[in-house]
Each structure stands twice: as C-alpha cells, then as structure tokens.
Amino acid sequence: MYGMIHRAMRQMVFEQLGEDAWLALEQRLKIGPTELLTAMVYEDTLTLEIIAEAAARLNLTVDECLIAFGRYWIKYAEQGSLSSIMKFTGQNLASFIANLDRLHLAVGAAMPGAQLPSFATLESESGHLVIEYRSDRVGLEKFVCGLLHGLMDRFDVQGDVSIASRGEKSIVFDIRYQDRQ
Numbered sequence: 001m002y003g004m005i006h007r008a009m010r011q012m013v014f015e016q017l018g019e020d021a022w023l024a025l026e027q028r029l030k031i032g033p034t035e036l037l038t039a040m041v042y043e044d045t046l047t048l049e050i051i052a053e054a055a056a057r058l059n060l061t062v063d064e065c066l067i068a069f070g071r072y073w074i075k076y077a078e079q080g081s082l083s084s085i086m087k088f089t090g091q092n093l094a095s096f097i098a099n100l101d102r103l104h105l106a107v108g109a110a111m112p113g114a115q116l117p118s119f120a121t122l123e124s125e126s127g128h129l130v131i132e133y134r135s136d137r138v139g140l141e142k143f144v145c146g147l148l149h150g151l152m153d154r155f156d157v158q159g160d161v162s163i164a165s166r167g168e169k170s171i172v173f174d175i176r177y178q179d180r181q
C-alpha cells in the first residue's frame with residue numbers, strides 16, 4: 001500500500017504510545033524512514049506486518065487494530081492537506097458514502113499503482129444504508145468496519161455496522177444509525 005497509509009499508522013501509534021514505541025516497532029520490523037514515504041507503493045505484506053506489530057504493542061488483536069485504524073484514518077484525513085477533499089465529499093453519511101468512489105478517483109489520479117476500493121450504495125433510506133464494498137484485496141473487512149464507524153463519528157451519528165453478505169471480491173455492509181438530518 002501507499003506509504004501514506006504507513007504514516008497514518010505511525011501517527012496513531014505515536015499518539016497512543018509515544019515515539020519510543022514506534023521506534024521499537026521500526027527496529028523489530030527492520031524498517032525506517034524509507035518505508036514511510038507518502039508517495040511510494042509498498043507490498044501489502046509489509047503494511048499488514050506493521051499493523052500486526054502495532055496491534056501487539058497497543059494490546060489489541062489484529063482485527064481490533066484494523067477497526068481502530070479505520071476509525072483513526074477518518075480523523076487523520078480530516079487534518080492537513082486531505083481535509084478539503086473530505087469536506088467536499090459529502091455533508092452527511094449517505095452522501096459521503098455515495099461519493100467515496102469520486103474521492104478515491106480524485107486522489108488515485110495522482111497515485112499510479114494504487115489499488116483503490118469501490119463502494120456502491122445498494123439501499124438508502126433514513127437511518128439505514130446497505131453498502132457494497134469491492135476490492136481486489138482480502139482481509140480488510142474490519143478496516144472497513146472501522147472506517148464506517150469513523151464516518152459515523154464524523155457526522156455525529158450513533159449506529160451499528162454489520163455484514164450482510166460476503167462474495168469473492170465484495171462484502172455487503174448494513175449500517176443502521178440514528179439519522180438526525
């Protein structure tokens with residue numbers, strides 16, 4: 001995955017455990033600043049190793065860490081240069097999710113080699129969304145759960161995310177939330 005993902009992971013570990021914990025993680029995985037270049041593409045196995053090592057240090061399972069990281073990514077993207085694209089993507093949960101592919105298309109244009117996911121809204125009614133996530137990658141289900149929770153946090157709504165079905169390259173998520181709009 002792109003180094004920008006590694007940098008977000010580093011920031012999460014920094015904030016929760018401090019710099020020494022991150023440096024210990026780097027030492028353990030024999031990585032350093034060259035594995036943290038925003039615009040470089042790294043093997044997914046490395047990204048997953050970083051997540052697994054961070055999970056151990058945060059005293060979380062890998063699944064729990066993927067959820068925490070998904071939630072964190074939304075906060076991370078709200079800061080700095082990514083904040084304006086987040087702002088323009090949507091003003092509520094349903095419209096934001098409906099525009100996610102546009103967001104990725106826009107960022108992906110400047111990121112050759114990015115393997116971006118796609119999200120389709122299958123059902124949308126007040127307080128209930130059914131979303132299909134498609135990806136060439138496997139194993140990121142919990143990350144997506146965390147991202148969807150992060151989006152609910154962003155729009156200040158309470159809700160639950162569950163899995164409605166799984167296909168070969170897709171997962172259907174069911175989101176029920178208290179719609180306050």
Ligand code: HEM
Pocket residue numbers: 001002004005074077082085086100103104107111113114115116117134135136137140143144147148
């Ligand atoms: C400004 C905000 C965002 C940026 C810059 C961004 C960018 C990226 C990048 C660079 C990747 C990795 C692609 C690769 O290295 O192959 C990625 C993956 C991903 N993004 Fe985003 N993204 C943003 C927001 C979001 C949001 C809000 C969601 C919410 C659902 C999301 C869902 C995902 C998922 C699930 C993946 C994993 C890729 C896969 O499933 O194959 N992203 N994104």
